[in-house]
Amino acid sequence: MSKSSGGTWAPSMLRRGPRNAEQMFPGSSGKSWFGNWFGKMPWLTKLCFLWLILVILAAALADLIPGLADPNYQGFVFGDGKTNEGPTASHWLGTDNVSRDILARLIYGARVSLIFAFSLVAIGIIVGGTLGSIAGYFRGLLETFLMALVDTWLSFPALIGLVFITTMLGMRNLLVLVLVGAVFVWPSYTRIARATALSVSGQDFVTAARAIGTSRKRILVREIFPNVLPALLAYSLVGLPVLIILESTLSFLGLGVEIPTASWGGMINQARQDLLINIWPAVWPAVTLFMTVYSFNNLADWVRTQAATRSAAI
Amino acid sequence: MAVSEEPTYTSTSSESMGGSEILRVEDLHTSFFLPIGELQAVRGVSFSLKRGRSLGIVGESGSGKTVLARSIMCLNLGSNVKTSGSAFFDGRDLLALSRREMRRLWGTEIAMIFQDPMTSLNPMVKIGRQVIEHLRQHKNVNRREAKQTALDLLNEVRIPEAESRIDRLPHELSGGMRQRVSIASALACEPSLLFADEPTTALDVTVQHQILNLLSREQRQRNMTMVMVTHDLGVIAGRTDDTLVMYAGKVVEQASTDEIFEKTQHPYTEALMRSIPRTSQASHTPLAAITGRPPVATHLPAGCAFSLRCPYVQPKCHEEDPPLVSIGTSGHKSACWYPVGSDANREAFERNLSDRLPQTLAVAESLGADQSPGIPADLPDGGIA
Numbered sequence: 001m002s003k004s005s006g007g008t009w010a011p012s013m014l015r016r017g018p019r020n021a022e023q024m025f026p027g028s029s030g031k032s033w034f035g036n037w038f039g040k041m042p043w044l045t046k047l048c049f050l051w052l053i054l055v056i057l058a059a060a061l062a063d064l065i066p067g068l069a070d071p072n073y074q075g076f077v078f079g080d081g082k083t084n085e086g087p088t089a090s091h092w093l094g095t096d097n098v099s100r101d102i103l104a105r106l107i108y109g110a111r112v113s114l115i116f117a118f119s120l121v122a123i124g125i126i127v128g129g130t131l132g133s134i135a136g137y138f139r140g141l142l143e144t145f146l147m148a149l150v151d152t153w154l155s156f157p158a159l160i161g162l163v164f165i166t167t168m169l170g171m172r173n174l175l176v177l178v179l180v181g182a183v184f185v186w187p188s189y190t191r192i193a194r195a196t197a198l199s200v201s202g203q204d205f206v207t208a209a210r211a212i213g214t215s216r217k218r219i220l221v222r223e224i225f226p227n228v229l230p231a232l233l234a235y236s237l238v239g240l241p242v243l244i245i246l247e248s249t250l251s252f253l254g255l256g257v258e259i260p261t262a263s264w265g266g267m268i269n270q271a272r273q274d275l276l277i278n279i280w281p282a283v284w285p286a287v288t289l290f291m292t293v294y295s296f297n298n299l300a301d302w303v304r305t306q307a308a309t310r311s312a313a314i
Numbered sequence: 315m316a317v318s319e320e321p322t323y324t325s326t327s328s329e330s331m332g333g334s335e336i337l338r339v340e341d342l343h344t345s346f347f348l349p350i351g352e353l354q355a356v357r358g359v360s361f362s363l364k365r366g367r368s369l370g371i372v373g374e375s376g377s378g379k380t381v382l383a384r385s386i387m388c389l390n391l392g393s394n395v396k397t398s399g400s401a402f403f404d405g406r407d408l409l410a411l412s413r414r415e416m417r418r419l420w421g422t423e424i425a426m427i428f429q430d431p432m433t434s435l436n437p438m439v440k441i442g443r444q445v446i447e448h449l450r451q452h453k454n455v456n457r458r459e460a461k462q463t464a465l466d467l468l469n470e471v472r473i474p475e476a477e478s479r480i481d482r483l484p485h486e487l488s489g490g491m492r493q494r495v496s497i498a499s500a501l502a503c504e505p506s507l508l509f510a511d512e513p514t515t516a517l518d519v520t521v522q523h524q525i526l527n528l529l530s531r532e533q534r535q536r537n538m539t540m541v542m543v544t545h546d547l548g549v550i551a552g553r554t555d556d557t558l559v560m561y562a563g564k565v566v567e568q569a570s571t572d573e574i575f576e577k578t579q580h581p582y583t584e585a586l587m588r589s590i591p592r593t594s595q596a597s598h599t600p601l602a603a604i605t606g607r608p609p610v611a612t613h614l615p616a617g618c619a620f621s622l623r624c625p626y627v628q629p630k631c632h633e634e635d636p637p638l639v640s641i642g643t644s645g646h647k648s649a650c651w652y653p654v655g656s657d658a659n660r661e662a663f664e665r666n667l668s669d670r671l672p673q674t675l676a677v678a679e680s681l682g683a684d685q686s687p688g689i690p691a692d693l694p695d696g697g698i699a
Contacts, residue, residue, distance in 0.1 A: 204433040211389055211428075212421035212448040212499065222447070226438035 037306075045302045048295035055292055059110035086280060096267070096281040097274045105262040106288055112256070112263040113292070116178060117243035121236040123182045128189020129225065129232050135190070136197025137224045138216070147194065150187040158184040159249070166255040174257055177250070181243070188239075189232060196231040197224050237300035241293040248289055264289045335402075336507060336539045337386070338362040342399035344378075344385045346392075351612040355381040357563040358399070363556075365506070368533055368540040370550030370571060372586065373560035376608050379543045380429075382560070383509045385409075387426055388416050403507065421448045425505035427529075429512040431492035435484040442468070442480035445499045453503075467498040471528060490521035494528070501532060507539045514549060526553060547586055551575065559583045562609055562619035565638055569646035579641055579648035579655070581624045588680065602680040605673040618650070625674040626652045626662040 041049065058065070085095045093102040135143040165180050166172055200206065201224060209219050250256040251265030259266070264285040271282035344356040355378045363369050371379045384390050386401045388408055401408045403424065408416070428434035435444060442464045450460055461480070468476035471494040484492055493513060500508060510529060514522035530553050533540045542554055550557055550571060557574045559567040559582065567580040578584045585604045606623040609615055615622055621631040630651050638649040652659040666674035 204428050204430060205436045207389060208426070208428055208434045208496065208499075209436070209447070210420065211387060211424075211426040212503070213417045213419070214421075214448060214451060215417065218451065222439065223436050227436070229438075 040306075041302060045298055048298040051291055051295045052299065055110050055288075056114065058107045059114050062107045062111065065107070086278070093284050094278075094280045096271065097278070102267075102281055102284050105267055106264070106284060109262040109264045109267060109285065110288075110292075112174060112251075112261065113244045113247050113289075115174060116181065116247040117240050119178045120181045120185045120243050121239060123178070124185045124189035124239070125229075125232045125236060127182070127186045128191075129193045129228060131186070132190040132193020132195075133197045133220060133224050133228050136194040136228075137201045137220050143194070146190070150190050150194075153184075153187040154191070159246070162246070162250060163253065163255055166250060172256065172258050174261075177247070177257065181246070185239075185243075189235070192231055192235050193228050196228045200224055200227045234300075234304060237296065237303060240300075241296040244289070244293055244296070334365050335362050336365040336404060337541075338402040339386060340400045340402070342382065342385060342397070342401060344381050344390065344395065344397045347394040347396065348612065353611045354614065355563055355611060356385060359560070359563075359565050361558055361565065361568060363539055363541070365539055366537045367556065368530075368542060368554040370554035370557045371541065371543045371560060372545065372547055372550060372557060374545055374586075374604075374608060376611065377560045378563035378611075379545075379560050380511055381563075383426070383511055383541060383543050387420070387424055387509060389426070421505065422503045423505055424507045424509070425500040425503070426509040426511060427493075427497055427500050427513045430516045431489055431496055432516065434496050435492055437484055440481050440483060441487070441495045444484075445495060445502055447499065449502050463502070464498075467502055468495070470532075471495070471498045471501075472524075473498075489517050490525060493517060493521075493525055497525070497528065497532070501536070504536065505538065507541070508533070509541045509543065511543045512545065513542070515545070522549070547590060559586070562614060563611065564619065564649065565647075566620065566650070567648045568638070569648075570644065573644060573646050577642075577646065577655070579646065579653040580650050581626050581652075581654055581659075582620050584654050585623075585625075585677075588677075600680075602677075605676050623673055625666060625671070625677040626654075626659050627666065627671070627673075628652060628662050 038046065038049070085091060085099075087094045091101045091103070093106070096102055096105070131146060135146045161184060162180060165183075166177070169176060169180070206219060206223050209223050214222070247256060247263065248265030248268070251263040252269045254266075254269060256263050256266055267285040268282050268289075271278075271280075271285075275282055339362070340360050342356055342359045343354070346353040346355060357378075359378075359382055361369070371382065373379045381390065385397050386408060388397075388411070390397060397409055399409065403419070408419070408424075411419070435441070439447075442461065445467050446455075446460045446464045449455055449463060455463065464480060465476055468480060473479055473491060473494050479487065479491075484495070487495065493516075497513070513529065514525050517525060526549060529540070529542075532538065540554070542550060544550060552571070554571050557567075557569060557571045558565055559574070559580065561582050567574065567578075567583045569577075569579075574583060575587070578587060582604075588602045589604060591599075591601055604623055609619055609622065615632070617630075617632045617635055618624070618627075619635075621627045624631065628651065634651075636649045636651045638647050640647050641653065652662045663674065667678055
């Protein structure tokens, strides 16, 4: 700045106020794109965002955290025998009724919740997005049948179905839970994708693509699906906390991942027995669950307002 | 030397090919079957177009011009649309082609530019990729060549700093820029016939001028045949060779563009011209709008479709639909029982004036009382420029 103004004199230098785009719209130069959108968040959303980062990082890197033992190898056999302790220096959040470290179980439990929620969202986007886009663009008999199936499926109470299937199944590891969940997740995604694809395929740019000889398959992949995706992503962000709650509900009912594996709902269920003796093993997972779900909702809401301003700008 | 010879060569070749017909439309009908009845959007349109020439199709909203263009391109979607007649492109009837055969023509032989550049570009795809989308599909070009082609095309349609804009999304460009992008993408496969469906309606006037000049230049350079659909006579004035005026799905007047402006035959064309505001008029002069509304296409009046709004209307007009007949020798055709400028027309006007017919009074008022009808002396030249 000083270099350029030192050279030639220009009348604009007399002018007060911002001189370039960066000064007028701080962060708009694109140099720090993280600061650009993170800075625009309200403080609460910032907190939520940071919390989610923390949860996701802790879950992903749990094995690398020093001093954090795998809670599945604790308890009477492996632990130090201190049951129902309050927060101490060695156990920051205390221990549960079988002397397992609550913090370690929270962190490992986050894995179950997040893997469950994220993989179901991914399956929903891929399966529902594909089926819905095809139905919405190609129309015809396929659409009629698919949508009839979706409507029937959606009218079936998912929680009861989940409880039924998980009760029937002998083993309940995470993979089985995700597969069972997928059975109930795809219809809503299909419906949203189909509705969006319907409106997208009526737009001029799809006709324009036809008018330059683009094949139907290519239009589906290039024109329809990319425009359906934002709607699905927006729905996913709202759907994530619902899925986290769903997993906790199943675990709380004793129908989630099998017992020694840590999960938030399962922890609350287990703490229920000794609630009058020691409330902490129930409080910590409940608070964590609440904060995580609230953060997702808050962030989803913020993203929605941002997307609204952006589409208004178009 | 070689440079100076080339245009000569092209012009002679276009001259020699001038006789060859690229498009011949015969008795084209398009109807939409709606719950309220059959909507006849195009009712028996015939015209032919020679290679390298340009045709303007003019008419107000709902006159069937866009449907006509889309029917010729076989772009009318939906199961409730019926098209009959024929449209021969290079000797092949487009309306009889299968979808697969049509797809081979779309883009490479026939292309279209759409009205609204805000919606005719995919909002999720970078413009560079949109421009070469079908190039990569029709011809085997690798990624690098394709990018260079995209850059060349963007430069050709005069997009400044094309290198930096190639990776932009459509919403980051202005309307005029976007229309340039869609022109580039229509030109990418070098079609021999280009439909421009109101290419400038969504743009402001100065940008309109640039885009029209760009289109005319490309049309001339590529010796491309162009069909320009518009509701604005100013857009085609001085830019297209021939003009087709449509009303309620029918051609009401057809001639070379110069003839249309100089020897207007049909009352509707005349009314359209009269409605163009002129700079010579005093400010706050009321616009000479055409009274009434275009007829609802599901319930067309008997006889001439323009009869309800025509200042020269006579009983015969309500009974018989005038055929499109040749006037003079230069291929000027018009569909009117009382063509403008004829004695019959003048008598009809005076009769209607004494009968105090509202549309006739409105015309008389806009011309000044006791003045004979006709086009004002200052013709729009070059239109909006």
